[in-house]
Amino acid sequence: MINLPTFYESRQLVTPGDLLAEGNYIAGDNTHKEDDKIYATRVGLVDCERRKISVTALKAFYVPSIGDTVVAKVAEVGVGGWMVDINAPHLAVLRASDVLDRPFRPQKNDLASLFDTGDLLIAKIVAYDRTRDPMLTVREPGLGKVTHGLVVEITPTKIPRVIGRKGSMINMIKKETRCRITLGQNGLILINGKTLEDEQIAAMAIRKIEKEAHTSGLTDRVTEMVRKEKGGVEHTSKEE
């Protein structure tokens, strides 16, 4: 445990309003600087790198960032495109021109036949600022409509934990459960496996990570759990 030159130890649990540091420090994520004091703004684990104090929030909603991949749901079919729920405070816009190859003619039927209300998409954020809704694209490879799989929702700030150091956690889950997993920065995760059981095991692993994200030794415990569950499944299928 690194000794921080602040009032808290590294990775200690803090709550909004907690005074984290006083003096010549930089305010990182989920902190707020007033005069010379840095306060936490969310519940989370505090950390200090060089002179930057930040808090890894244990629960936060998704705020879009350009370049993010998101797993999203079509909310409305409009005239010039679609309004898409990306699990953020604002709905996002997917323009018809992004999807259609031919010049766009406003025919509502066309749009609904492509993506209808309730359809699941993998998309990317291409534009977003304070004055307008986020804009999406599905043009790149790997993006577009999703027709099967299991969607798990976790708080977006824990996505990095699901990835793990250098991808160690997510790669382990993918390997052990033989599933394809798409991580949306917006906290939605799409799991596609060979069997329903495999998908369920991957989902269980992700939920366990979300619940225990603030503890240590997590990768080992999740690996153990996944292998135990997988061992059980294979046993069953062998008996058939």
Next chain:
Amino acid sequence: MSSVMVARIKQKRIAELISKGMRLDGRDITEYREVKLEMGVVERAEGSAHVRLGKTEVMVGIKIELGEPYADAPEQGVLTVNTELVPLASPSFEPGPPNENAIEIARVVDRGVRESKAIALEKLCAVPGKKVFVVFVDVYVLNHDGNLIDASALAALAALLNTKMRKYEVKDEGVKMKSGYTQLPVANHPIAVTLAKINDKLVVDPSLEEEQIMDARLTITTGKDGKVCAVQKGGYGYFTKGQILEAVIIAKEKAKELRKLVVKE
């Protein structure tokens, strides 16, 4: 939310002046705008008053009627205060039932009168449990240029001091009106003083423009003995404890000055 917005450049000016202890209209930060008071302006009402506080204008009419007491106070008359933010008073006032702003003003004025025991409600009981007098205090805002609470409270007090009741007698649990009038006894003279916090400074009697840029406001109502009988913080900012205690001192002083305008010794 007012639709009459203060241009940003003016907002800056107001804030800058206040940091130097000056205000846009030339007042000191503890100075009230000019108060003009007229009593007995509506003859059909039992009591009435018209107050002008700068350009803010409020009229209060008092009606007294026979009614039933509340179940938990069978031997007490009833005091009820209502405020109408009349649409003609401001582009930001819309017709309809009282909104949260109107209700807040009414309840703060009510608190001042009630907690200071300005009206002895026990004296308004005709037949215990059955018939009591209900004092309707209707606050009518005619022009909104800021600080509606103080203007309303002042007008309400003036109207009450001006209120006459019909003489009556109780016969066989029935109330019969007689000829002649008595003055409604008013035992205390509550005065509300509102301060706004702008750039960490406290200014007394905020104008409409000052209200639109203030962080928060504090209303302190005191009785004639200097005791505080109501406090209301409004707005979406905050005060420090020191600012609150400072405000109480200022409010007591200003209340004494305002009281002299209403209560003739």
Next chain:
Amino acid sequence: MNIPRKKSEKLIDKNGIRADGRKPDELRPVKLEVGVLGNADGSAYFQQGKNKILAAVYGPQEVHPRHLTIPDRALIRCRYHMAPFSVDERKHPAPSRREIELSKVVRGALEPSVFVEYYPRTSIDIFTEVLQADGGTRCASITTASLALADAGIPMRDLVVACAAGKIDGQLVLDLNDVEDKMGEADMPVALMPNYNAITLLQMDGQLTSKDLEKVLNLALDGCKQLYILQKEALKSKYVAVKEEVKE
């Protein structure tokens, strides 16, 4: 049905013990829980003596109706409401004038803690329901709603905590219950953001000299600081519990 109290009964005896057994500066027993409702983005539940308060937060989300959208900041809306069965005599479900005023002042207490500039063109909707009332419900609602805001992951300057103090039978007391509020000489609800020493709610009804006002204010602020510790614990508790579980 409650038997009406005799006016002659004392609220506080000569030893300074109150009718419910508390000392003058003693808070009612408290229980706080965070994350109790499934649909809300954030929620909390608070029990304080006989008070039972539930708070929920939805947002930041798109503003409905659209015309209320503010271009450069979030709109904070707040509803303080009492359930019909929360008081002795059934209360009509429609918002009373008191609930409308309290919705306004509770919003005034909570809004300073939220970074509204971070989420333009959104609304943050706060709902507090008093399930059972016994005095000091606006303070309890503020304390609960602040936890719900934090539970929703909305960035805040500080938690907001609230507590009332007042005067009964000539004595200054902390955390008045319903009888003490109704029969006492003064009641002063106060809300505080402790790390900023910022008072975001202040009301008083009754009669107090300015000296007593200062003492009552100090008493209330003290009560706030005690409750703040419990608020923080409630926020951390589920994470602490998981950590304990995992160590086994």
